[in-house]
Amino acid sequence: MIAPRWRKVLRDIAGTPLRTSLAVAAMATGAFGVSMILSSYSVLTRELKTTYTDTRPASAILILDGAVTDALVDAARRVPGVADAEARPVIGGRLRYGNRQWLPLILFVVRDFRDVRMDRITGATPIADDEILIEQSSLGITHANIGDRVVVRTSDRGEHALRIAGTVHAAGLAPGWMEHAATGFVTWNSILRAGAGVESQQLRIVVSGDRLDERHIREVAKRVESAIGRNVTRIDVPTPGRHPHAAQMDTFLFLLGAFGALTFALSAVLVANMIHALLVEQLRQAAIMKTIGASTRQIASLYLGQVTILAIIALAIGIPLGISAGRAYSSFCASMLNATITNAMPPLWIIACEIVAGIAVPLLVALGPVWRVSKISIHEAFSNGVGLRAFGTRRFDRWLARRQRLPRPLMLSLRTAFHRRGRLLLTVATLAVGGAAFIAALNVSAAWTRTLDADARARRFDVQASFGRSYPIATVAQALATVPDVEHAEYWIESGADLGDTRVSLIGPDVNSKLLALPLIEGRWLKPGDDAAVVINQGVTDLHVGDDLALRIKGSDVRWRVVGIVKELWPTKDVYALPETILRATGQPRDMTRDVRIVTRRHDAASQVAASKAIEHALDRAGILVGGIRALDDARQSFADHLVIIKSALIFAALLVVLVGGLGLTTTLTLNVIERTREIGILSAIGATPGTIARGVVIEGIVMAILSWCVAVVVAVPITFALDAATGRMFIRSALDFFMSPAAVAGWLLLAVVLAAISSFHPARRAARLTIREAIAYE
């Protein structure tokens, strides 16, 4: 038999369905939000890592100056420290389906599709030598279907028709739709290899021992280089254990974590608000129980028990829904990163943490109100206006009381709102945390868009073309002169250099070029006479203005002084120097080029695409082999596609906050009105019409919404700063410029006011319709 006091708890829960459902809804929404984010975070962290490591990524790639034979692979496999080795030549080219545009293409040559030992692919079946397997994330951008024939042009100018035999999944590769480049796999004897094509002859190795130790990997790769007795032009060591899009993953997982924490904070405030409201209602009953002998501990245990029951009900609703939503979101994110989710269930310890937090947080935030209820004196509880200081005892009250020119209903609403300080504080805090998170999410999203736009604005050309080899500038210029859309062209000097173990690009724009105006983080841009001076981008780490940049170019060491650091969107390592500086170091001829940047007469996306076609046609006619041609808008779009997942995390967070915050606002204001039922009865008794009462309550809700908006805007500033800095550094190695989105600020104000009006209107109308007797007798 249940003791009467516990029966009271159960009946209080069942007997006040509106309040109980509001409290459960608030807690369940919080549990849902936190569970959804934690589930997505844990599933994605686990699955992305597993998906990538399951491909058995190569520890190092040795690029040779000649063909990688089976004998050479066997020799590499025998080197101590090598777990496995495999030849994987790579062919750069372009692909076209029908009359569509050429698409950049990277082709991997596979020795034996039945025995792929590293950088594994799934779904591969043996194919003929005139067939190609397309990476599944690239098929869409080719516009072709399985069975169609596509034309592949490699850098030896040969064009070959290949049949798409199927798709494969290469989880270790970045998705093709995001890179705006297709990826495919061909056989060892593919027809593409018949000509004297330019291939990157790659020998890939997987080391034994610690595969995450970069120094160990480099030592083993050096050993292989010595053992095979061939000229190795470069050794690439991908960051061990890091997916090519790890920076993206880190950024959006960080955002998920950050907004998970914000949602958690929001839920905690919301739950505190609910519990406070529930317990205020119980003050008189607590006093009665004390009068008949209940101790503080007995009363506290009753109310903590009540909170625990509500929390358990909320968890039973919130956690399964959160896990389901988290699974859907994880699958979406995984598809964005070319990964698959094999197990969408979050780890049990995550669910256990959610349950513990889902019960512990309400209990913790309930401790204060429960303590207050348990300790309140009977005398205080039985007197009117429990816990309230008389209006007029504070300076602010007196100031408010002097505002006589305001309409009386507005005056009453304002004074009522400010009279109940605790309630006002909690309501404003709930909404402010939600508002700040919402505004910060949209601010960061806008900051990324602005960074993208700023980078596009800094490159004042429309089309960039690169060639299969060097051509005389005069030949290229002559060909371009035949294209009416071309207004201006510049031929920059470009080369590569080694900075320690990493490769950097050397770019020599014309000294008076107006086509590049990159934003400076530090120092200045190049000027005439800067003989041994360079400007680096933020991708070249650990250097400052005044430092020397030590590079190895074609076997010689050079030291150039860093005079400036610029910010670029792509986190590649770029070094800008005057053309003469690069020419002197590389020995390239001045009148030859492999690259041209073109300004067209019109600059919109469609004109850029049309101009690209005309330019390619003209270059083709002139016998110039085009390795790639790209409209600037396409490059911009490609980076925008890299941001899709980050923006999805931000929009997802904003929507979640709207859901949790919106429900918080609704429940809080509904409880506000419930608490004031007796007061509303008194207003009715002295002649207030239902319309006047409803208007007053709605105004009070709007006042709270506006106050919370003010706080939210202030709180959003440091959150935005922190998120801009963290996500920028993770993805582009430089903090984003702070931006307060007017749309976000205005959007939350509108949302908060509309939600406040809607959520106060119904309970206000309900209260106004009560008879005076019902309202005054209300407990």
Added chain:
Amino acid sequence: MITMQRITKTYETPAGAFNALRGIDLEITSGEFVAIVGKSGSGKSTLLNMVGGIDHPSAGSLSVAGASIQNLSHNELASWRGRSIGFIFQFFQLLPTLTVSENVMLPMDFAGTLPRNARRARALQLLDRVGVADQADKLPSALSGGQQQRVAIARALSNDPPVILADEPTGNLDSETSAEIFRLFAELAADGKTLLVVTHDAEAAASVSRTITIVDGCVA
């Protein structure tokens, strides 16, 4: 049973200090049925609250049922109150979500005075004594004012306390019901309970053994 010496109670209000009780000396023996009368604001309820340990005196000493209650802690006071005092209020103050019998069982539950399986029988016995046993499994909202006050009396008796305090117990009842309630009080006093009843009802007050009149916080 109740001894008050120089009891003073002062409240700080926005309008300044207010002396609700001014040096009250009072002695009430076991089995007395005492009415406390006086105008509104004279200090009657404050006096009752002092005796019940609901409020603390600002000065003076107070002993009720053998305990110097100003020296008891919050929890000791609650425990003492559960066993020594039965409260009856003008607005009954029954817990709305508990049935009549559960309301009566609740003080036993808190004080742990009887074995759990004996509590309902005790509650029914008390409800029978006050004449509402047939309402035992109803919620308070289903009862009339007089019936609710009888339940409140049963609840006040549930731990068999030596002192019963009633604050305007008939203020919300008609005259016939009020007379019945006072008859019940007289029976309790006859059984040895000490009763202190704050009332405005002069007719009902006539049935008590002693009347104390409070004027401006002093015994007249």
